[in-house]
Amino acid sequence: MGRPRQFDEQDAVTRATDLFWRRGYNATSVRDLGDELGLTPSSLYRTFTDKHTLFLRALDHYRATESVQAEQRLDTDGRPIRQVLRDWMLWLVTCPADGEPGRGCFVVNTATELGATDDQVRQRTEAAFDVTRQALRSLLCEGRRNGEPTTGLDLDAAVELLFTTVLGLRVRERAGHDPERLATAIDAVIGALGPMPAEPS
Amino acid sequence: MGRPRQFDEQDAVTRATDLFWRRGYNATSVRDLGDELGLTPSSLYRTFTDKHTLFLRALDHYRATESVQAEQRLDTDGRPIRQVLRDWMLWLVTCPADGEPGRGCFVVNTATELGATDDQVRQRTEAAFDVTRQALRSLLCEGRRNGEPTTGLDLDAAVELLFTTVLGLRVRERAGHDPERLATAIDAVIGALGPMPAEPS
DNA sequence: AACGTATGGGAGCGATCGCTCCCAAAAGAG
DNA sequence: CTCTTTTGGGAGCGATCGCTCCCATACGTT
CATH class of the missing domain: 1.10.357.10 (Tetracycline Repressor, domain 2)
Incomplete structure (x- = not known):
C-alpha cells in the first residue's frame, strides 16, 4: 500500500558502502551520501534511520559481498x-x-x-x-x-x-x-x- | 620582546599528538584540542596556524619520539x-x-x-x-x-x-x-x- | 472515482564545525 | 615611567554538521 519507492534500497546500500569504504565514516557527510545515492534527506532517514545505522548496514553489506567473495x-x-x-x-x-x-x-x-x-x-x-x-x-x-x-x-x-x-x-x-x-x-x-x-x- | 607564552609549545604538541593518535584527524575538533591543550582558539591558531598544520606537527612529533624510540x-x-x-x-x-x-x-x-x-x-x-x-x-x-x-x-x-x-x-x-x-x-x-x-x- | 498511505522534494531546525577578530593584560625595550 | 609587542580570553563569523518537519505527489486499495 502507498506510493512505491523510486530507488532500489540494495543499490543505495551498495553506493553507500562504496562511499564509506573510500572516505571512512567521519569524512562522509549525510549530504555526500544523499548526492551519491540520489536520495533526499527525508528518504534517506526514513529508509535508513540515521547515518550510523546506514553505516552498519554498509558494513554488513560489505561482509555479505566482498568478504564472502574473499572466503570463497x-x-x-x-x-x-x-x-x-x-x-x-x-x-x-x-x-x-x-x-x-x-x-x-x-x-x-x-x-x-x-x-x-x-x-x-x-x-x-x-x-x-x-x-x-x-x-x-x-x-x-x-x-x-x-x-x-x-x-x-x-x-x-x-x-x-x-x-x-x-x-x-x-x-x-x-x-x-x-x-x-x-x-x-x-x-x-x-x-x-x-x-x-x-x-x- | 612582547608578552611571553604562558604555555609550553612542545608540551602542547605532545598533548595534541595524544588526542589525534587516539581519535584520528576528523573525529578531533579544534575545540577538543583547545580544551585538552588548555589553549584558547586565538592562541592555538596564532601558534599553529590551523588544525591541519597542527596535525602535521603532531605527526612529526610522533615520528621524532615514538618512532625513533622504536628504531632504537x-x-x-x-x-x-x-x-x-x-x-x-x-x-x-x-x-x-x-x-x-x-x-x-x-x-x-x-x-x-x-x-x-x-x-x-x-x-x-x-x-x-x-x-x-x-x-x-x-x-x-x-x-x-x-x-x-x-x-x-x-x-x-x-x-x-x-x-x-x-x-x-x-x-x-x-x-x-x-x-x-x-x-x-x-x-x-x-x-x-x-x-x-x-x-x- | 474517492480514499488511505507512503514517497520525493526541500526548507530549515539547533548544534557544531574550523576559524577570525577585537581587546585588555602582561612583559621586554627605551 | 611610556611605548611596543605579543599574549590570553572570548564573542561570534559563515559554513556545514546530522537531522526533522511539512506538503504536494503518486501509487495501491476499495
Missing part, C-alpha cells in the same frame, strides 16, 4: 594450499585496485577508525576477522589432511601469522604501496609455511 | 637478531597498552584514514614507513655479518615480510586483539627467518 576464493579445488593462499593474497591486494587503488579493506579501515570507540562497529569487525581466521584454519587443516604439512608451525601459529600478514597487506594496499613489494611479502609468508612437499608420484 | 630498540647490543626482533615486536604491541590499549600506531592509523587523500600526510607516513623498513634491513644485514643467516629468504623478502607483519600487528593492537595471539604471530614470523643458528663455541 580460499576454497581449494584440489589445488595445493600454498597455491590457493598465494593466489588469494595476490587477489586481495589487487582486487581493490580495479578501477581505484588505495581503498584497502573496508573492515580494516573501519576497525582502525572506529574500533576503539564504537562497540557496535567493533562487534562487526571482530566477527569479520573471526570468519577470515576460521577460513584460514580450515584451509590449513585441509592441507594437512591432503599431505601438505606446514612444517615448523603448529596450526594456531600459522593462522595467526597469515591473518596478521593479510591485515598488513590490506593497510599497505590502502597506503598505495607497490604491488610487487606486496607480492614479495606474500611469497615470503608462503615460504614460511615450510617447503613445498614433493608431488606424489 | 632495533639496535643489537650484541644480541642475536632474532631475539632483538622478537623483543622489539613484543614491545610494539604492548607499549601502547601502557595506560591505554587500543591506540595502535599513529602513523598506521593516519595512513589508513588520510593516506588516500592528503598528500602532505602521505609524504610523512611513507617517510616513516621507509625508516622502519631501512632499520629492519640494517638489522638483517648485521645479522648476516655476524653469522646469523636468514635461510630461505633473501634480504628483500625478509624485510617485506617483517614490515608487513608489523603493520598487521599494529592494526590488531588498535583493534584490541589478545596480546597472546599477537605473540603467537610474532614467534611464527621469527621462525620464518629460519632456524636459530647454533651458538658459536
Whole structure:
C-alpha cells in the first residue's frame, strides 16, 4: 500500500558502502551520501534511520559481498594450499585496485577508525576477522589432511601469522604501496609455511 | 620582546599528538584540542596556524619520539637478531597498552584514514614507513655479518615480510586483539627467518 | 472515482564545525 | 615611567554538521 519507492534500497546500500569504504565514516557527510545515492534527506532517514545505522548496514553489506567473495576464493579445488593462499593474497591486494587503488579493506579501515570507540562497529569487525581466521584454519587443516604439512608451525601459529600478514597487506594496499613489494611479502609468508612437499608420484 | 607564552609549545604538541593518535584527524575538533591543550582558539591558531598544520606537527612529533624510540630498540647490543626482533615486536604491541590499549600506531592509523587523500600526510607516513623498513634491513644485514643467516629468504623478502607483519600487528593492537595471539604471530614470523643458528663455541 | 498511505522534494531546525577578530593584560625595550 | 609587542580570553563569523518537519505527489486499495 502507498506510493512505491523510486530507488532500489540494495543499490543505495551498495553506493553507500562504496562511499564509506573510500572516505571512512567521519569524512562522509549525510549530504555526500544523499548526492551519491540520489536520495533526499527525508528518504534517506526514513529508509535508513540515521547515518550510523546506514553505516552498519554498509558494513554488513560489505561482509555479505566482498568478504564472502574473499572466503570463497580460499576454497581449494584440489589445488595445493600454498597455491590457493598465494593466489588469494595476490587477489586481495589487487582486487581493490580495479578501477581505484588505495581503498584497502573496508573492515580494516573501519576497525582502525572506529574500533576503539564504537562497540557496535567493533562487534562487526571482530566477527569479520573471526570468519577470515576460521577460513584460514580450515584451509590449513585441509592441507594437512591432503599431505601438505606446514612444517615448523603448529596450526594456531600459522593462522595467526597469515591473518596478521593479510591485515598488513590490506593497510599497505590502502597506503598505495607497490604491488610487487606486496607480492614479495606474500611469497615470503608462503615460504614460511615450510617447503613445498614433493608431488606424489 | 612582547608578552611571553604562558604555555609550553612542545608540551602542547605532545598533548595534541595524544588526542589525534587516539581519535584520528576528523573525529578531533579544534575545540577538543583547545580544551585538552588548555589553549584558547586565538592562541592555538596564532601558534599553529590551523588544525591541519597542527596535525602535521603532531605527526612529526610522533615520528621524532615514538618512532625513533622504536628504531632504537632495533639496535643489537650484541644480541642475536632474532631475539632483538622478537623483543622489539613484543614491545610494539604492548607499549601502547601502557595506560591505554587500543591506540595502535599513529602513523598506521593516519595512513589508513588520510593516506588516500592528503598528500602532505602521505609524504610523512611513507617517510616513516621507509625508516622502519631501512632499520629492519640494517638489522638483517648485521645479522648476516655476524653469522646469523636468514635461510630461505633473501634480504628483500625478509624485510617485506617483517614490515608487513608489523603493520598487521599494529592494526590488531588498535583493534584490541589478545596480546597472546599477537605473540603467537610474532614467534611464527621469527621462525620464518629460519632456524636459530647454533651458538658459536 | 474517492480514499488511505507512503514517497520525493526541500526548507530549515539547533548544534557544531574550523576559524577570525577585537581587546585588555602582561612583559621586554627605551 | 611610556611605548611596543605579543599574549590570553572570548564573542561570534559563515559554513556545514546530522537531522526533522511539512506538503504536494503518486501509487495501491476499495
